[in-house]
Amino acid sequence: MYGKKVKLRFLFLVLVLTSLILTTYLILQSLKDNVVYFQSPSEIKSLTEINKKKIRIGGMVKVQSVFINSTEVNFIITDFKNEINVLYSGAVPNLFTEGKGVVAEGFLKDKNYFLATKILAKHDENYMPPEVKEAIGDK
Amino acid sequence: MLATQIGYYSLILGLLLSIVLCSVSMKDLNSRGKQINQNVISLSFLQLVFVIVSFLCLILSFINSDFSNETVYNNSHTTKPLFYKISGTWGNHEGSLLLWLLVLTLFIFLFLIKSREQPKKYRIITLLFQQLIIIGFFLFVLMTSNPFNYLFPLPTEGLGLNPILQDPALAIHPPILYLGYVGTSIIFSSSLSAVTQNYVTKEWGQHIKKWVLVSWIFLTIGIMLGSIWAYYELGWGGFWFWDPVENVSLMPWLTLTALLHCILVLERRAALTSWVVILSITTFTLSMCGTFLVRSGILNSVHTFANDPARGIFILIFLFILVILSLGIFFLFHKESDKKTNNFFWLSRETSILINNWFMMYFLSVVLIGTVYPIFLDVISNEKISVGPPFYQKLIVPFLIPFLLFMSLGPRLKWIKSKIENKKSLIIYFLISVMLTFFIIKNLTTDLLFYTVLVSAAFFLFFTTLKELFIRKFNNVSQTMAHFGFSLLILSILFNSILSSEIITNIRVGEKYSYSKGEIFFKKIKERKESNFNSIIAYFEIKDENGKIIELKPEIRVYNQPIIITSEADIKTTLLEDKFLVMNLVKGNEYFNIRYQIKPFMIWIWISVILLSIGGLISLFEKRYEK
Numbered sequence: 001m002y003g004k005k006v007k008l009r010f011l012f013l014v015l016v017l018t019s020l021i022l023t024t025y026l027i028l029q030s031l032k033d034n035v036v037y038f039q040s041p042s043e044i045k046s047l048t049e050i051n052k053k054k055i056r057i058g059g060m061v062k063v064q065s066v067f068i069n070s071t072e073v074n075f076i077i078t079d080f081k082n083e084i085n086v087l088y089s090g091a092v093p094n095l096f097t098e099g100k101g102v103v104a105e106g107f108l109k110d111k112n113y114f115l116a117t118k119i120l121a122k123h124d125e126n127y128m129p130p131e132v133k134e135a136i137g138d139k
Numbered sequence: 140m141l142a143t144q145i146g147y148y149s150l151i152l153g154l155l156l157s158i159v160l161c162s163v164s165m166k167d168l169n170s171r172g173k174q175i176n177q178n179v180i181s182l183s184f185l186q187l188v189f190v191i192v193s194f195l196c197l198i199l200s201f202i203n204s205d206f207s208n209e210t211v212y213n214n215s216h217t218t219k220p221l222f223y224k225i226s227g228t229w230g231n232h233e234g235s236l237l238l239w240l241l242v243l244t245l246f247i248f249l250f251l252i253k254s255r256e257q258p259k260k261y262r263i264i265t266l267l268f269q270q271l272i273i274i275g276f277f278l279f280v281l282m283t284s285n286p287f288n289y290l291f292p293l294p295t296e297g298l299g300l301n302p303i304l305q306d307p308a309l310a311i312h313p314p315i316l317y318l319g320y321v322g323t324s325i326i327f328s329s330s331l332s333a334v335t336q337n338y339v340t341k342e343w344g345q346h347i348k349k350w351v352l353v354s355w356i357f358l359t360i361g362i363m364l365g366s367i368w369a370y371y372e373l374g375w376g377g378f379w380f381w382d383p384v385e386n387v388s389l390m391p392w393l394t395l396t397a398l399l400h401c402i403l404v405l406e407r408r409a410a411l412t413s414w415v416v417i418l419s420i421t422t423f424t425l426s427m428c429g430t431f432l433v434r435s436g437i438l439n440s441v442h443t444f445a446n447d448p449a450r451g452i453f454i455l456i457f458l459f460i461l462v463i464l465s466l467g468i469f470f471l472f473h474k475e476s477d478k479k480t481n482n483f484f485w486l487s488r489e490t491s492i493l494i495n496n497w498f499m500m501y502f503l504s505v506v507l508i509g510t511v512y513p514i515f516l517d518v519i520s521n522e523k524i525s526v527g528p529p530f531y532q533k534l535i536v537p538f539l540i541p542f543l544l545f546m547s548l549g550p551r552l553k554w555i556k557s558k559i560e561n562k563k564s565l566i567i568y569f570l571i572s573v574m575l576t577f578f579i580i581k582n583l584t585t586d587l588l589f590y591t592v593l594v595s596a597a598f599f600l601f602f603t604t605l606k607e608l609f610i611r612k613f614n615n616v617s618q619t620m621a622h623f624g625f626s627l628l629i630l631s632i633l634f635n636s637i638l639s640s641e642i643i644t645n646i647r648v649g650e651k652y653s654y655s656k657g658e659i660f661f662k663k664i665k666e667r668k669e670s671n672f673n674s675i676i677a678y679f680e681i682k683d684e685n686g687k688i689i690e691l692k693p694e695i696r697v698y699n700q701p702i703i704i705t706s707e708a709d710i711k712t713t714l715l716e717d718k719f720l721v722m723n724l725v726k727g728n729e730y731f732n733i734r735y736q737i738k739p740f741m742i743w744i745w746i747s748v749i750l751l752s753i754g755g756l757i758s759l760f761e762k763r764y765e766k
Contacts, residue, residue: 030534069730
């Protein structure tokens with residue numbers, strides 16, 4: 001009924017479309033599992049239940065809150081309204097200092113304790129992640 | 140002072156010349172004669188000279204630390220070493236845009252003198268499209284990011300360049316990357332021009348392939364340099380972080396690679412014409428998008444020099460104009476070429492190249508969505524998210540298996556219709572790869588099945604291309620070399636990630652830290668003063684399981700202007716592995732936070748990327764396809 005060319009074109013189109021749909025499905029599915037949400041200490045205080053998923057918390061490292069021993073670095077992240085204790089054993093970035101902005105990635109133990117798996121690097125003393133800026137507000 | 144003025148007026152003259160150039164070449168369009176009017180080429184050269192003069196003036200201002208120039212004031216300092224004063228020229232927003240402009244004008248000039256055998260109209264229209272881009276960037280530089288702004292009163296000292304940018308690899312990374320990034324503009328202009336002239340033919344394919352190769356080689360090397368820098372400077376011991384800024388350089392690379400492959404089909408078989416044009420447009424659009432995302436301050440990174448919304452909006456509008464224009468031209472002018480040549484059997488070189496393109500587009504969509512989705516979500520719902528490496532690994536790594544297999548089989552197929560030859564030897568190679576893989580990684584990983592299949596596929600490509608290189612007497616050496624480089628790259632990355640190990644601990648001077656495979660001894664610290672920084676050098680002795688001791692001396696630098704602390708990792712590189720030690724100091728504590736990593740086959744990652752680009756280089760110079 002149709003020529004060979006039309007059939008081939010049709011087959012090609014079907015292949016492209018199915019792969020497109022499959023790709024989109026795969027990507028969206030994996031996006032759902034691998035997205036890390038960013039929250040401020042205040043947002044965590046207002047949580048009703050503790051989620052098991054990995055999150056990021058941003059704010060300032062509270063002055064005189066850093067405590068280091070041979071295995072751990074513990075400190076408090078504050079957004080000047082609420083604060084949260086961070087327990088961490090791992091490498092800290094260059095500019096990790098009291099009174100400066102920080103982003104920690106990890107899991108919530110409860111509303112007051114955060115088990116960090118990673119502290120993110122900053123490269124500039126004036127630089128503040130926009131999330132942190134927003135979390136801290138006008139301060 | 141003088142340099143600033145010359146630089147500024149030189150830029151304005153360059154812009155005016157664009158307009159002259161456009162009108163002169165328009166006139167030439169309808170004139171007789173087979174060659175372009177010599178004036179056009181001279182004018183294009185003159186424009187290049189003006190931009191070079193302007194660029195040199197900026198370099199000169201940087202060398203002389205002329206702080207009456209705002210760009211110099213913001214990004215330089217008298218105590219900075221000369222080399223970094225010069226590299227500081229393009230280490231900032233304004234200077235790097237001037238570099239964009241320089242590459243744009245350089246490429247169109249080279250295009251004009253290198254394309255004398257091409258039809259005249261095609262060349263002129265390419266020039267016009269390129270001038271459109273050039274005018275856009277001239278306006279962008281002059282209106283929103285003038286590198287020659289005056290400062291008054293005259294400051295006595297500059298603000299300095301971000302110390303982590305003061306690094307040899309990063310000094311040459313921008314120019315090289317730009318040659319690739321901006322080089323895609325020529326592909327864009329000429330493919331649009333070819334569409335209007337109905338010239339998307341075999342001849343055009345052969346001619347434009349060189350330009351695709353040039354961009355591809357520079358882009359490859361540029362990405363590698365950035366990656367090497369991230370490896371030793373950022374102190375995380377990785378070489379690719381799936382950071383949005385890295386992704387925006389990877390995306391044009393993927394489309395460029397796809398383009399490189401389907402241009403082969405075009406130059407041999409005059410097929411896939413629309414696809415080639417679409418890829419050309421996409422590649423340049425992605426380069427522009429990259430510039431937009433990085434420069435507008437939407438993505439935060441070292442590359443974001445200043446957050447000025449006006450700049451973002453300018454690029455965005457310009458980008459929209461270009462995209463709409465190019466799509467309009469494509470749909471209005473493009474005619475499918477003669478259908479006679481379009482037939483091919485399912486098992487053929489054409490199919491294998493289409494499969495390559497499918498994978499490239501798949502990888503592209505993964506990277507694109509991973510990069511853009513967080514921005515998109517932030518805009519529509521104000522939710523802050525980040526998409527981490529697991530997303531990319533999960534979506535890309537499994538697909539490498541069929542990709543590698545097709546890569547080993549595809550090039551063996553003939554054009555139009557083919558069958559697989561030497562089935563026996565292929566099966567033998569495959570079995571060898573599987574067995575070898577199994578023996579190597581039997582004890583190394585928990586996910587044995589997956590890694591066996593993946594590494595086998597990589598080994599399969601490795602062996603088949605290696606055999607090609609030696610047995611087929613270097614026939615089609617460029618392709619084999621590039622594919623061999625790619626197999627080596629995947630193998631090094633895989634073994635690197637499977638075998639890497641790290642120790643992170645906090646340690647005081649004089650302490651020893653023992654772990655299952657050795658011992659880390661923190662001997663002492665020393666202080667050192669340089670002109671632009673003070674540093675603390677730590678001496679570590681590391682004993683491995685065989686009792687062999689190596690000394691590593693990581694450094695913490697406190698730069699004076701701007702005041703920034705950086706960690707300089709100390710890396711001992713051998714052919715088999717890198718030993719990587721970096722330390723950090725938390726202010727007001729006697730503990731140093733150290734990270735010691737053993738990274739196997741690190742150097743092979745760089746070597747294989749170089750092999751990959753050598754493959755491209757050979758293809759650029761080889762004379763194949765005799766008529």
